[in-house]
Amino acid sequence: MSPEWGVMSAIGIFDSGVGGFTVLKALRAALPDESFIYLGDTARLPYGSKSPDTIRHYLKQNIEFLLAFPVKAVIVACNSASTVVDGDHWQGIPLYDVIQPGALAAVKASKQKKVGILGTRATVASQAYVKAIHEIDAQIECVQQSCPLLVPLVEEGWENDPMSRMIMTRYLTAPINQGVDTLILGCTHYPVLKPIIQELVGPDIALIDSADVLVDNLKRDLADGRVTTDLGAGTIEVWTTDSGSHFHEIGQRIMGSWPLDSWQHADIR
Amino acid sequence: MSPEWGVMSAIGIFDSGVGGFTVLKALRAALPDESFIYLGDTARLPYGSKSPDTIRHYLKQNIEFLLAFPVKAVIVACNSASTVVDGDHWQGIPLYDVIQPGALAAVKASKQKKVGILGTRATVASQAYVKAIHEIDAQIECVQQSCPLLVPLVEEGWENDPMSRMIMTRYLTAPINQGVDTLILGCTHYPVLKPIIQELVGPDIALIDSADVLVDNLKRDLADGRVTTDLGAGTIEVWTTDSGSHFHEIGQRIMGSWPLDSWQHADIR
Numbered sequence: 001m002s003p004e005w006g007v008m009s010a011i012g013i014f015d016s017g018v019g020g021f022t023v024l025k026a027l028r029a030a031l032p033d034e035s036f037i038y039l040g041d042t043a044r045l046p047y048g049s050k051s052p053d054t055i056r057h058y059l060k061q062n063i064e065f066l067l068a069f070p071v072k073a074v075i076v077a078c079n080s081a082s083t084v085v086d087g088d089h090w091q092g093i094p095l096y097d098v099i100q101p102g103a104l105a106a107v108k109a110s111k112q113k114k115v116g117i118l119g120t121r122a123t124v125a126s127q128a129y130v131k132a133i134h135e136i137d138a139q140i141e142c143v144q145q146s147c148p149l150l151v152p153l154v155e156e157g158w159e160n161d162p163m164s165r166m167i168m169t170r171y172l173t174a175p176i177n178q179g180v181d182t183l184i185l186g187c188t189h190y191p192v193l194k195p196i197i198q199e200l201v202g203p204d205i206a207l208i209d210s211a212d213v214l215v216d217n218l219k220r221d222l223a224d225g226r227v228t229t230d231l232g233a234g235t236i237e238v239w240t241t242d243s244g245s246h247f248h249e250i251g252q253r254i255m256g257s258w259p260l261d262s263w264q265h266a267d268i269r
Numbered sequence: 270m271s272p273e274w275g276v277m278s279a280i281g282i283f284d285s286g287v288g289g290f291t292v293l294k295a296l297r298a299a300l301p302d303e304s305f306i307y308l309g310d311t312a313r314l315p316y317g318s319k320s321p322d323t324i325r326h327y328l329k330q331n332i333e334f335l336l337a338f339p340v341k342a343v344i345v346a347c348n349s350a351s352t353v354v355d356g357d358h359w360q361g362i363p364l365y366d367v368i369q370p371g372a373l374a375a376v377k378a379s380k381q382k383k384v385g386i387l388g389t390r391a392t393v394a395s396q397a398y399v400k401a402i403h404e405i406d407a408q409i410e411c412v413q414q415s416c417p418l419l420v421p422l423v424e425e426g427w428e429n430d431p432m433s434r435m436i437m438t439r440y441l442t443a444p445i446n447q448g449v450d451t452l453i454l455g456c457t458h459y460p461v462l463k464p465i466i467q468e469l470v471g472p473d474i475a476l477i478d479s480a481d482v483l484v485d486n487l488k489r490d491l492a493d494g495r496v497t498t499d500l501g502a503g504t505i506e507v508w509t510t511d512s513g514s515h516f517h518e519i520g521q522r523i524m525g526s527w528p529l530d531s532w533q534h535a536d537i538r
Contacts, residue, residue, distance in 0.1 A: 043313070170432075
């Protein structure tokens with residue numbers, strides 16, 4: 001694959017599907033000169049209903065796929081995959097997950113020390129956010145809520161539908177009733193729903209999108225040399241393990257007017 | 270695997286997940302002395318959002334997994350997988366899909382020659398039901414509706430929820446407005462929703478569950494010797510490609526009081 005790839009040093013990023021485009025979009029906005037290689041494991045999505053063993057196997061394959069390119073950092077944009085990340089390097093390459101930055105931001109934001117976590121079944125079952133939060137501050141009370149219907153709603157394009165509001169209201173009831181003042185959007189699809197969730201929970205509850213903190217961390221590491229700063233051509237190359245125009249549509253909807261320079265098939269099975 | 274398996278001749282059946290238990294349940298009720306080996310590809314579900322190439326690859330792997338057992342027939346319970354089935358044999362073993370029997374039953378049931386098809390994105394995009402129906406009667410008008418949220422609703426256990434009725438009402442609007450008198454439940458999860466769908470569409474619309482016709486076909490083929498009638502021990506052995514108790518719960522909910530004799534991990538990736 002390398003001969004086709006003219007850029008010497010890109011940032012690799014993967015997600016189970018196209019939800020990770022919310023992370024890519026934030027990175028692209030903050031680092032316009034960097035090049036990105038995005039891998040969406042659309043043939044095997046979603047990860048959120050699957051077991052740690054299976055997710056770990058997919059994580060390894062996805063990282064190895066990205067390492068075949070000249071990448072200088074790998075970002076695990078998927079929350080469910082982030083729950084099985086162990087360490088901050090992979091074969092010498094800096095590795096970023098979305099759990100740690102989300103947990104840190106939530107701890108900083110929560111004045112009442114009550115944090116709600118919205119996530120997939122896998123993310124909630126892993127207790128990854130709870131553990132990460134308690135490593136920073138053991139006094140914080142965590143209220144977890146798995147929201148299995150939110151990803152299909154976003155993929156159906158119904159995010160502004162009254163029906164989606166009803167479903168979100170139901171998922172938000174327990175965290176709200178338990179008095180959280182901070183809510184982690186613990187799945188890459190959820191930032192798409194951020195304006196509606198903010199409207200439903202009101203202005204006094206802080207919503208945490210890991211992508212924001214991740215961007216800050218990456219900027220810091222580019223500045224201090226942990227990640228090399230030789231800039232790429234500012235391109236975005238997308239690889240997906242399945243074909244299908246539906247993913248293009250959702251991906252492009254998330255990215256807005258940003259051009260995706262190529263869209264190719266990754267033969268990972 | 271064979272040494273662990275005492276039965277000489279079982280019926281193999283697979284689905285992308287546990288929705289195919291609706292088919293297994295119908296088969297088990299009609300053929301109580303037969304043994305069944307059920308494979309759920311839970312590590313890679315759902316198939317309904319994926320491309321024909323990817324589904325074809327999974328189909329092949331799943332059938333080959335089942336053929337490692339002494340099976341005398343293989344049933345593709347998944348509608349999305351059935352859309353890529355080519356032929357009625359695999360290495361000399363009779364192969365059954367759910368599209369053909371569903372199409373035949375719909376043609377028989379429709380007096381107005383207007384048939385609605387509810388299915389996943391993959392099933393609708395494949396036009397498999399439309400083609401199968403038109404091969405029998407080219408005059409029949411088909412109205413397809415993809416229903417991506419129904420599977421997650423069933424898996425969330427919300428099938429009797431008012432919210433689910435609203436979502437189903439929306440999906441049913443186009444077929445009803447176009448005057449169908451017959452509606453194919455073109456996904457193995459949908460029979461779980463059958464009573465609610467019947468209530469929503471009223472008694473004059475016939476609902477087609479492929480499993481019923483499939484059972485009749487298999488009984489016929491057992492009677493005429495196409496499928497050998499040496500009976501098994503009446504056991505049900507379940508294999509899934511992912512672990513996770515959530516699938517047990519849904520599976521057991523569909524099967525009701527029927528015992529599943531074993532539940533093991535199938536290493537297909």
